[in-house]
Amino acid sequence: MAVEELQSIIMRCQILEEQDFKEEDFGLFQLAGQRCIDEGHIEQLLEIIQNEKNKVIIKNMGWNLVGPVVRCLLWNKDDGKRKYYFLMLDLLVKLCNPKELLLGLLELIEEPSGKQISQIILLLLQPLQTVIQKLHNNKAYSVGLALSTLWSQLSLLPVPYSEEQIQTDDYGLCQCCNALIGFTKPFVEEVINDKENSLEDENEKLKDELLKFCFKSLKCPLLTAQFFEQSKEAGNDPLRCFASEIIGFLSAIGHPFPKMIFNHGRKKRTWDYLEFEEEEDKQLADSMASLAYLVFVQGISIDQLPMVLSPSYLLQFNMGHIEVFLQRCLLNTSNHSGVEAFIIQNIKNQIDVSLKRTHNNKWFTGPQLISLLDLVLFLPEGAETDLLQNSDRIMASLNLLRYLVIKDNEKDNQTGLWTELGKIENNFLKPLHTGLNMSKAHYEAEIKNSQENSQEVQKSKDLCSVTVGGEEIPNMPPEMQLKVLHSALFTFDLIESVLARVEELIEIKTKSTPEENIGIK
Secondary structure, three states: OHHHHHHHHHHHHHOOOHHHOOHHHHHHHHHHHHHHHHOOOHHHHHHHHHOHHHHHHHHHHHHHHHHHHHHHHHHOOOOOOHHHHHHHHHHHHHHOOHHHHHHHHHHHHHOOOOOHHHHHHHHHHHHHHHHHHHOOOOHHHHHHHHHHHHHHHHOOOOOOOOHHHHHHOOOOHHHHHHHHHHHHHHHHHHHHHOOOOOOHHHHHHHHHHHHHHHHHHHHOOOOOOOOOOOOHHHHHOHHHHHHHHHHHHHHHOOOOHHHHHHOOOOHHHHOOOOOOOHHHHHHHHHHHHHHHHHHHOOOOOHHHOOOOOOHHHHHHHHHHHHHHHHHHHHHHHOOOHHHHHHHHHHHHHHHHHHHHOOOOOHHHOHHHHHHHHHHHOOOOOHHHOOOOOOHHHHHHHHHHHHHHHHHOOOOOOOOOOOOOHHHHHHHHHHHHHHHHHHHHHHHHHHHHHHHHHHHHHHHHOOOEEEEEOOEEEEEEOHHHHHHHHHHHHHHHHHHHHHHHHHHHHHHHHHHOOHHHHHHOO
C-alpha cells in the first residue's frame, strides 16, 4: 500500500515542472517514503530512487528521506537490510539538492545526546564531506557551519582522563577526533592548493573558518585532555595525534604556531579576517594557553621552534599562559578549604565592584556569573561532605550567597541569582542542612561516649589518640579530645546560624513588596 501511494505521488509530480512542486507534494512524498521504510519495502524504495525518470523529484524531495534512513542505521544495528540502508543513503547524498541536504544532515547531527552523539557523527561525516564538496558557492560558510555544529556536539562528550578511559573510549570522543581530522583535511588541502587561485577572498574566508575550528579544538577537548607519557605508547595516544594534526593544520593554512605564539596579543594585525568579540577573546586566551602547553610541556612539534631561545626567556614569555591555567582551575584543583575560601572571597569582591559600576562586567553578572556560582555553591560529596574539613569554603560560600541575596532584588535580578535559586537550594542549601544534622548527631554522640568513658580513662591514666588526615596523633589527653569535639560542634553551630540567616533573607526578599526591597541594603 505504501509503495503504491508513493508511486502515485511520483506519477503526479512527473508531469510538473520543478518550480511547480508544492509544499503539499513534499509532505506527501515524505510521509509515503517514511511508510515504505517502516513497512520494510526498502528494495522497492531503492528502485524508485534509482529510476532515471524520478531524478528531478528525488533531487528536490529526496533529502526528506535521509532522516528516517539514518535513524534505521542507528537503531537497527542487527537488521539484515542495513546494506540497503547504506546504499540508499549514498544514493540520496549523490542525487539530492546539496543545500537542503547540508541543513538536513546538520539537524540530524544536533539531535542525539550521550553516547549516540559519536555514533551519528561517525556515520554522517563522510556524507557531510561529500555534500560540502558539491557546494561551490559560499563553501567557506558551509565548512564553518559544519565544523561549528560538529564541535558543539563533541564538546558535550566527557573528555577521558585516564589511559584506560582513552583506550575504551566509551563515549567515542577519540574516534570522533580521528574521523574529524579526515573530514577536515580536504578543506585544508584546498586552501593550500588554491593559494594562486583568483578567488582569493573565498580562500581567505575558508582559512578563517579552519582557524576558528583549530582554536575551538585547542580549547575543547585538548585543554582538558590527558596524554600518555612521551614514550613508545605516545604514538597510540589518539588525543596526542589529534593535537599534532591540529597544530599541523595551523601551519598548513599559513599560521605556524611559533608565529602565533609570539604574535599573541597582536591578533588584529595578524589575522585580518577574524574579529573576535569579548567572549571569543577569552576563548582565544584559553586556546593559546593550550597551544603553549602542547608545545612546551608535551613537546608536540617543538622542533619547529628556534633553538636560540633561552629557557629563562621561554619561562617569562609563558607566564601569561601559566596565569590562564591557574585562574581557570585553581578552585577545582587546590583541594584546600582555606585557599578555596580565599578564591570565593575574591569572586565576591569582583561582583561587588561590578555592581557598583555604571556598566556591569558581564563576567560577574547574569549567565556568566551563574556558571561560576555553579562551581561555588555546591557540596563536593553532597550531604556526606566532610563539613569540618570544608568549613572555610562553606562559610565563604554562605557569605557570598548572603551578599547576593542582600544586594540583588528579585525584580532586578542583575546577577541571575533569583532565576537559579531553586537549583541552589537543591544542590547546596538542602544538602547542607542534612549534612549539618548528620555531623552534629555524630559529634554529640562522640562527646557523650567520651564523657562516659572519661572516668575509666582517668583511672587507668591512659591517654587518648586522635587520627587526622589518616595519621595518628598519639598522646592526646581526654580533656583535649573533648575540646576538639566541642570545637567541631561550635563550627557546625556557626555554619548553621549563617545558613539560617541566608534562608531568612531569601524568605524576606521573595515575599516582600518592591517598597520593602528598597529598604534592604
